[in-house]
Amino acid sequence: MSTPIIFLTLFAALLHACWNALLRGGADRLWSMTIMCMAIALSCAVFALFLPFPAVASVTYVVLSGVLHVGYNLCLIRSYQTGELGQAYPIARGSSPLMVTCGAAIFAGENVDIDTLLGIGLISGGIMILAIRGRRLAARGLTYPLATGAFIAAYSVVDGIGVRLSGNSYSYTVWMRMLWGALMPALYITLRDAKSLLRWRPGIVMTAAGGLVSLLAYGMIIYAMMAAPMGAVSALRETSVLFAAVLGYLFLGEKLTLRKMLACTVIASGKLMIG
Template sequence: MPSHIVFLTLFAALLHASWNTLLRGATDRLWSMTIMCVAIAVTSAVIALLVPLPSTASWKYMFVSALLHVGYNLCLIRSYQSGDLGQSYPIARGCSPLLVACAAALFAGEKIELNTLGGITLVSCGILMLAMKGYKLAMPDLKYALATGAFIAAYSVVDGIGVRFSGNALSYTAWMSTLWGGLMPALYIALRDSRSLLRWRPGLPRAAIGGLVSLLAYGIIIYAMQGAPMGTVSALRETSVLFAAVLGYLFLGESLTLRKTLASIVIATGTLIIG
């Protein structure tokens, strides 16, 4: 795996943890997530006008991915209602790398080398260690965090295949994100109303910035998956839980324990093996 892809993916992991910290700290997470998506949709639409259309072979993947992203958003919001960042985030991210690697092997014909599989396994185990209390995954409504991980794996594989058909990673990202970003406010209006969505709130600029950070983070990941194995990119991306643990400690008042430190060492070891 090229070193510049490794560094870009790790940078995307930091960005991803940052916008999740913003979302976890919000009081109305459905509204904050929707504002993020509005910012994503507007920015992506502008970019889409400046780049060529992706190949028609990738369009079906864009539509499916947009729907999967909405499902991911809803499960993520629900999981943050009952768990903190250092708990919900690791469970959701921890179960996805192996799912992505297996799905990529089944549906995209990727071959997984033994050392890469070992690194992916270490990263996944380390991430799950961060989410454990004692010897159990202790979290109310654990199913939502696990469902979030399943959505992550699903849209990662769909986008990994779609971007390879698209002919242009930036074009694919822009059009897919425009679709995804446009679906979320429509869903918000259906669940609530347009008036509360458009009303000014103090957290609006922060949510909008979070959306732009999210778009940049995932754009980097899609670019990485265009030329590197999906399972490997996914595992490196999930090192974002290291950044989330630190950001949760610094900004959300969450604990940084010995267990979290040991889990971080396991994740770092797996990252080195993959890289």
């Protein structure tokens, strides 16, 4: 992997941690997530004008992925209501490849090599370090991050199939994210009302920018995967769990303990082994 691609991937990891920190720091996280998704949808609608429509065979996966992303959003919001960024984010990001790997072995008969087993062990150990408080397992802080990881694993599998059927990975991504972005305001209005969504609030520009940052980070990763091995890029991207711990300390008043940094490092190392 070339040095520019390494720095690009690390920057994408930082951006991913940044928009999560912005969401975690918001007073109304459902509103913040909805505004981010609306910004993503509007941006993707512009990009869609210059791209071909994805193949019909992939449309079902576009819809299913959009719905799964909404579930991911809701679980992520609840994760940040019950836990710190430096705890919830690593558990959610770390548990998803763990679930995908185990699911592939159980349901698809894929072989698991020794490196992957070591990676699974490291990720599990890191999650346990974050989850144990004193001598107790902090189950309350585990439920929603693990559910978030399950949604990440589910939409990753769906997207992995859908993008191969689409005929154009960019078209698939743009339409999926546009649908995802459109579903969130519909859900918000159902749960609350349209008036509170559309009312101007302090920080709305920064929140919308967070959505664009999310889209930019994803685009950087796609570009990096075109120029370098996907496994290496995916693994390097998971340094975002370390960035999240530092951002939580710098901007959200979270404690940056040795235990937390150790757990994040162990999780990132485990993902590197799987990658």
